[in-house]
Amino acid sequence: MSPHRDPVAVPQDIAVVGGGIAGMLAALLLARDGHRITVFERDDTDLPETADEAFEQWDRRGAPHARQSHALLARLRRILKDRAPDVLEMLAEQGATELTVERILPPGIEDRAPRPGDEELVLWCCRRLTIEWVLRRVVTAEPGVMWRRGVAVDGLVADGTDVRGIRLADGSEVLADLVVVGGGRNSPVMDWIAALGGKVQPTEEESEAGIIYLSRFYRLRDGHELPVLTERGAGGDLGYLGFAGFYGDNGTFSITFGVPTVDRELLALRDVDAWEAAVRTLSPLEPWTADGLADPITDVEAMARLTNRIRRFVVDGEPVATGLVVIGDAALTTNPWYGKGCSQAGIAAEALSAALREHGRDRVGVALAMDESMRRDLEPHYVVSCLQDADRIKLHTSSHEGSEPDPVAAATRDFIINGLLEATRVDADVFRAFFRSFNMLDDPTALLADPQVLAAAGAAHAAKDQRPPQPKLGPAREELLSVMASAAPLGR
Ligand SMILES: Cc1cc2nc3c(=O)[nH]c(=O)nc-3n(C[C@H](O)[C@H](O)[C@H](O)COP(=O)(O)OP(=O)(O)OC[C@H]3O[C@@H](n4cnc5c(N)ncnc54)[C@H](O)[C@@H]3O)c2cc1C
Incomplete structure (x- = not known):
C-alpha cells in the first residue's frame, strides 16, 4: 500500500532532535505532509543490513532500552496503518507477529462472532530494534528527510523564548522554522528551555514505576513455533513478581520480569542459570520453555530507574517557548510494563502533523494545540499508569x-x-x-x-x-528464591 501523502500549503523547515521512535515517527509524518525535515541523531552508526544484525550489533547507546522487550499497541498500529502502511508491510516481511482479536480472544468466550471495529483491535509484536531498523530504512529513504548522524545537539538558538534553531555540540548553529525535540527520557531539554530565561518555566511531575525490567531473548529452533496464546495467556502477576512472554520477529521471542524495586533479592534473576530455573516454574510459560524449543540469544538485560513523568510546556495558558515542540519520552513517560511509550510517541507525531496543518506558522497556535493534545490524548493514560503503580508499590512494600x-x-x-x-x-x-x-x-x-x-x-x-480455585501461576516467593539459589549458588 502506498504511503499517505497530502502536502500542506505552507511547508516548513523542521529540525528534529533525536532519531529514536518519536523523532522518526514525527519525521516520517511531517515529511509526508510536505515539510522539509532534518533529523539530528547523536549515535553514529551505519544502518545494519538485516534486522538480526541490528539486534546483534547495532550500537544504540542513545536508547539503552533498545534490547528490552517491546510490543506495539493497537493505537500505534492504527497510526501506522493510516499514515505509513509501508512500515507495517516491512514489519510483516520481517515476520513480526500480528495479534488480531480473533487470535487472542480468550478460549472461555463462547460468542466468537466478529464485531464491527474488530479490524482495529490488532497488536504487533517484534523486537524493538526491528521496529527501529524498519523505521530507519523507511525514514532515511523518504524524500524530504535529511538524516544527520553522529551529530549531538547541545542547545537551542532563540530570540528570547522564540526558538529559531539549534546549537550543535561543535558550536555551529542550524536555523529552522520549528524545532522538534524527541531526545528520549534523558534529554536535557528542560535545561535548554531554562537557559532561554523565560518568565514561564515548564513543569514536571515524576513518580516511581516501582519495578526493574529484566529481559532475555530467545530464538526458536528450526521447525518450531510458539503457540499464539494458550488459555493461560503468556504472563501473570505472582503478587511479588510480574512476568510476561513477548512474541518477536524472525523466529525470536523474549521473556521479561518486572521485579519490584523493594525486593533486591529477586535481582538474582540476572544470573542466567537462576533465570532459566525461574522461568521453568511459571505455568503460563510452559509452552515457551519446552525442552528443545529455543536457544537464548542474549544474557539477562536489566533496566532500572523507570518512572512515570509528565512535562508541561504550556503553563497557565502560556507557552514556555514558541517554535519548539517536545515529543516522546522527553515529554512523557509511563511505566513500560503497560507498553504505551511508542504509541505515545505516535500520538504526539500525529498531533503535531494536525497542529501544523491547522496553525501553519502561527507558533503560539501550534504550542497550544500540542498542549491540548497532551492533556486530552496522553495525560489520561499517564494518570492511570501512576495510580496503578502507586497501588502496586504499596502492596509490594507491605508484602515485603x-x-x-x-x-x-x-x-x-x-x-x-x-x-x-x-x-x-x-x-x-x-x-x-x-x-x-x-x-x-x-x-x-x-x-x-x-x-x-x-x-x-x-x-x-x-x-x-x-469459582473453583485457579491453577497456580507459579511458586511462592521463598520457593522461587530457593529454586534460583539451587541453580545459581551465591558467590560461585
Ligand atoms: C524497559 C522498557 C520497555 C519498554 N517497552 C515498551 C513496549 O513494550 N511498548 C512501547 O510502546 N514502548 C515501550 N517502551 C517505551 C519506548 O521504548 C519509548 O517510549 C520510546 O523509545 C520513546 O521514543 P523516543 O524517541 O522518545 O526516545 P528514544 O527511542 O529513547 O530515542 C531518543 C533518541 O534521541 C537521541 N538523542 C538524545 N539526545 C540527543 C541529542 N542531544 N542530540 C542528538 N540526538 C540525541 C538518542 O541517541 C536516541 O536515538 C519501553 C521502555 C523501556 C525503558
Missing part, C-alpha cells in the same frame, strides 16, 4: 515488610483481578472494551464508566468464591 496491606490498594487489586479481568475471560464485549482501553484506542476512564463493563465485572467479583 510483612505489614498489613493498604486496604484501598488491596480492594482495588481484588476487584481488578477477580472482577474486571475475570469478566474479560468470558464476556466478548468486556474483553473488547478492555482491549480498546489498554491499547489506547479509547480514553482509559471510558472503561470503568461503561455500565456493561461495570455490571459484568461486579457480577464476576460477587461470584469469586463460587
Whole structure:
C-alpha cells in the first residue's frame, strides 16, 4: 500500500532532535505532509543490513532500552496503518507477529462472532530494534528527510523564548522554522528551555514505576513455533513478581520480569542459570520453555530507574517557548510494563502533523494545540499508569515488610483481578472494551464508566468464591528464591 501523502500549503523547515521512535515517527509524518525535515541523531552508526544484525550489533547507546522487550499497541498500529502502511508491510516481511482479536480472544468466550471495529483491535509484536531498523530504512529513504548522524545537539538558538534553531555540540548553529525535540527520557531539554530565561518555566511531575525490567531473548529452533496464546495467556502477576512472554520477529521471542524495586533479592534473576530455573516454574510459560524449543540469544538485560513523568510546556495558558515542540519520552513517560511509550510517541507525531496543518506558522497556535493534545490524548493514560503503580508499590512494600496491606490498594487489586479481568475471560464485549482501553484506542476512564463493563465485572467479583480455585501461576516467593539459589549458588 502506498504511503499517505497530502502536502500542506505552507511547508516548513523542521529540525528534529533525536532519531529514536518519536523523532522518526514525527519525521516520517511531517515529511509526508510536505515539510522539509532534518533529523539530528547523536549515535553514529551505519544502518545494519538485516534486522538480526541490528539486534546483534547495532550500537544504540542513545536508547539503552533498545534490547528490552517491546510490543506495539493497537493505537500505534492504527497510526501506522493510516499514515505509513509501508512500515507495517516491512514489519510483516520481517515476520513480526500480528495479534488480531480473533487470535487472542480468550478460549472461555463462547460468542466468537466478529464485531464491527474488530479490524482495529490488532497488536504487533517484534523486537524493538526491528521496529527501529524498519523505521530507519523507511525514514532515511523518504524524500524530504535529511538524516544527520553522529551529530549531538547541545542547545537551542532563540530570540528570547522564540526558538529559531539549534546549537550543535561543535558550536555551529542550524536555523529552522520549528524545532522538534524527541531526545528520549534523558534529554536535557528542560535545561535548554531554562537557559532561554523565560518568565514561564515548564513543569514536571515524576513518580516511581516501582519495578526493574529484566529481559532475555530467545530464538526458536528450526521447525518450531510458539503457540499464539494458550488459555493461560503468556504472563501473570505472582503478587511479588510480574512476568510476561513477548512474541518477536524472525523466529525470536523474549521473556521479561518486572521485579519490584523493594525486593533486591529477586535481582538474582540476572544470573542466567537462576533465570532459566525461574522461568521453568511459571505455568503460563510452559509452552515457551519446552525442552528443545529455543536457544537464548542474549544474557539477562536489566533496566532500572523507570518512572512515570509528565512535562508541561504550556503553563497557565502560556507557552514556555514558541517554535519548539517536545515529543516522546522527553515529554512523557509511563511505566513500560503497560507498553504505551511508542504509541505515545505516535500520538504526539500525529498531533503535531494536525497542529501544523491547522496553525501553519502561527507558533503560539501550534504550542497550544500540542498542549491540548497532551492533556486530552496522553495525560489520561499517564494518570492511570501512576495510580496503578502507586497501588502496586504499596502492596509490594507491605508484602515485603510483612505489614498489613493498604486496604484501598488491596480492594482495588481484588476487584481488578477477580472482577474486571475475570469478566474479560468470558464476556466478548468486556474483553473488547478492555482491549480498546489498554491499547489506547479509547480514553482509559471510558472503561470503568461503561455500565456493561461495570455490571459484568461486579457480577464476576460477587461470584469469586463460587469459582473453583485457579491453577497456580507459579511458586511462592521463598520457593522461587530457593529454586534460583539451587541453580545459581551465591558467590560461585
Ligand atoms: C524497559 C522498557 C520497555 C519498554 N517497552 C515498551 C513496549 O513494550 N511498548 C512501547 O510502546 N514502548 C515501550 N517502551 C517505551 C519506548 O521504548 C519509548 O517510549 C520510546 O523509545 C520513546 O521514543 P523516543 O524517541 O522518545 O526516545 P528514544 O527511542 O529513547 O530515542 C531518543 C533518541 O534521541 C537521541 N538523542 C538524545 N539526545 C540527543 C541529542 N542531544 N542530540 C542528538 N540526538 C540525541 C538518542 O541517541 C536516541 O536515538 C519501553 C521502555 C523501556 C525503558
